Amino acid sequence: MTQEPENHEHRLKRLKMRSMRRGIKEMDILLTAYADANLGLMDGARLDLYDQLLHENDQDLYQWVTGQVTPPSPYTDLINHVAQTHQTK
Template sequence: MNETREIRIKRLKMRSMRRGIKEMDLILQAYAGRHLEQMDAAQLDLYEALLDENDQDLYQWVTGQAPAPAALAPLIGDIAQTFQV
């Protein structure tokens, strides 16, 4: 996909707020609004990979009900710490 950084961030913000379960909509929309602009390309890649995960899994990881996969654990931890869910 050949898109500018600005378009990519807008697309990721939109994906963050249209998740499927309301809790993840709220958590990821707020997180994206606060953090995506400061992320570098590698961090955006990781965030985009996170958005490909199932909402039920994401919710359990963010709330500490289940361990997150190692590759996503630091990002999940940041999201969880930001909202202290």
């Protein structure tokens, strides 16, 4: 059975919801602010990377965003952007 590709608007809504409903409140706040400011501006490849990032453990994400631990290389730029977006609010 072949699954239909997800339409763009549905994908943005799904990613925003996953950004809002994390395991820890700190990540809810950080990722919701980032999603609100950036999801609509992202191309397909960037959305793919963000979708992958949302599958990571919240404790790891929090340590990466706060600079406690260096993020894995595929996420370095994205994590830096998430951290900067939150700092400017």
